[in-house]
Amino acid sequence: MSNLPELAWEVKREILEMSVASQKPHLSSCLSVSDILVSLFEVKKSLGYGEVYLSKGHAALALYCVLKQFGVISEADLRSYCANGSIFEGHVNSRIDGVPLSTGSLGHALAFALGSALADSKKSIKASHWVVLSDGELNEGSNWESLLFAAHLQIPNLNVVIDRNRLQSLLGTEATVRLEPLKDKLEAFGWMVLQVEGHNPHALVNAMKVATSESRPVALIAETTKGHPLPSLMSEGVRYHYKPADQGHLLEFQALLPSDKV
Amino acid sequence: MVVGDLGYGVIEPFKDEFPDRYLNVGVAEQAGIGISAGLSRSYLPFFYSIGNFPSMRALEQIRNDVAHEDNPVVVVSLGAGFSYGPAGYSHHAIEDAGAVASIMGMTVFTPACVHELDEILSSTWLNPRPMYLRLGSNETCAITHQEFEFEFCSVWQQGSSDTVIVAHGEIVQVVAEAVRGLEPSPTVLTISQFNADQEQLALQLKGYEQVVTVEEHFVEGGFGTRIASALANTPAQISRLGVRNYDSHVGGSPQFMREQNSLDAESIREFLVTFGYGRT
Numbered sequence: 001m002s003n004l005p006e007l008a009w010e011v012k013r014e015i016l017e018m019s020v021a022s023q024k025p026h027l028s029s030c031l032s033v034s035d036i037l038v039s040l041f042e043v044k045k046s047l048g049y050g051e052v053y054l055s056k057g058h059a060a061l062a063l064y065c066v067l068k069q070f071g072v073i074s075e076a077d078l079r080s081y082c083a084n085g086s087i088f089e090g091h092v093n094s095r096i097d098g099v100p101l102s103t104g105s106l107g108h109a110l111a112f113a114l115g116s117a118l119a120d121s122k123k124s125i126k127a128s129h130w131v132v133l134s135d136g137e138l139n140e141g142s143n144w145e146s147l148l149f150a151a152h153l154q155i156p157n158l159n160v161v162i163d164r165n166r167l168q169s170l171l172g173t174e175a176t177v178r179l180e181p182l183k184d185k186l187e188a189f190g191w192m193v194l195q196v197e198g199h200n201p202h203a204l205v206n207a208m209k210v211a212t213s214e215s216r217p218v219a220l221i222a223e224t225t226k227g228h229p230l231p232s233l234m235s236e237g238v239r240y241h242y243k244p245a246d247q248g249h250l251l252e253f254q255a256l257l258p259s260d261k262v
Numbered sequence: 263m264v265v266g267d268l269g270y271g272v273i274e275p276f277k278d279e280f281p282d283r284y285l286n287v288g289v290a291e292q293a294g295i296g297i298s299a300g301l302s303r304s305y306l307p308f309f310y311s312i313g314n315f316p317s318m319r320a321l322e323q324i325r326n327d328v329a330h331e332d333n334p335v336v337v338v339s340l341g342a343g344f345s346y347g348p349a350g351y352s353h354h355a356i357e358d359a360g361a362v363a364s365i366m367g368m369t370v371f372t373p374a375c376v377h378e379l380d381e382i383l384s385s386t387w388l389n390p391r392p393m394y395l396r397l398g399s400n401e402t403c404a405i406t407h408q409e410f411e412f413e414f415c416s417v418w419q420q421g422s423s424d425t426v427i428v429a430h431g432e433i434v435q436v437v438a439e440a441v442r443g444l445e446p447s448p449t450v451l452t453i454s455q456f457n458a459d460q461e462q463l464a465l466q467l468k469g470y471e472q473v474v475t476v477e478e479h480f481v482e483g484g485f486g487t488r489i490a491s492a493l494a495n496t497p498a499q500i501s502r503l504g505v506r507n508y509d510s511h512v513g514g515s516p517q518f519m520r521e522q523n524s525l526d527a528e529s530i531r532e533f534l535v536t537f538g539y540g541r542t
Binding site for chain 1: 282285287288290292293294295296297298299300301302303304305307322323326327330331
């Protein structure tokens, strides 16, 4: 796990490169969630089992870059991102190895993962189901239906990570539909909640291990920043939810210091 | 059996016999379909609710998490058409089958009675697939079931070779009443698969000059429209009887609602008389 920050760094570099190459949107969402995904796949690897559902399917590129770093997909696969005829589409596609559910419309994966977790639980199959939600996605009522029911069942093998970057499609989350106090809300629903630095893979992995050992559903609120680690993206609000990277961003990334990596 | 907090009086025998295979997700159809899709990785889930709730309320979950992921979930709705007539338009399921059938990968069944339901369920065990099962509320059946070369198609009455009435769902029983005693008698078919294969339909209905479709569903997006499409390149004259005259804010018994839409036995009979089928 010692090379985890370096792995995450590579993922971010490839996200930027593929954003430049493809000129497709959701760059800042991908950078926001990349450390979370790297950490989840590290935990999955160390456990030897686990399912990761990227409910915020628009950050598909981040997932593909992580799958490549973990050897699940090839360089050529990644390069086909958003190309005509490719399964590596702009939103998550279950035809790709290691992807249990296609996503893109928000508020779908948690219910599906809950059903899968329940099935595994009933069949006594060792499993750990992880759903990565965006904070804006918590506007969807279907998520709260599932949050309620998962807590009611005290399902032990289902956890969520909320990518808490505080921005959604048009404005900030608090200016759109206020989520705070989010921790209190989730706890009131019956979830155990851990707050964690969302760009610190070591902290994320540790929190995920705690969650895995719990016999009830755990929500990690991962405090993130859209566009991390590039200052020019982080200062731009929702702009890079839509706008892709250019060569200048790659140069800016290369000029970052090792100390910027966490 | 996954239920959306409905089924009082019908669900208990299953729950009592198979407590470990019964799950009430509460009043939460979107989560219910999603959970069922997840469960389908190890089980064959039936998601049960009534009216439009399991279909329209969770249509995108049916599309994304069931149909396009090819997850074998059977979505079951009790209360087809105007079964819940007096309850108001929230409970009138008259667009549901068309909406679900418009989703690629969904097989939609609208059985007329328990005999057809048995046939459908037998095929489900052998070939689990994404499915919508639209049930009426009346288990009695006027159909004399006969084997036919076309799956899920039954001949209720073999009659005239120039006019055929094709119906699906519980309204078949109204059609049976409508044609009673008519001379000459038209042929009556029931087709329990709402989105039956178009080529098979065309073959089955080949040669009839008049094809009359009857359904307790909106005509647009309905079964009759599918049949008209299947017969588009034939000289057959197609008449589609279904829900047309619908004032969503006026309710009444199933019989009253059928009368409002000329779907009661008397209206159907009157319609057939225009084709020369007289009363005896």
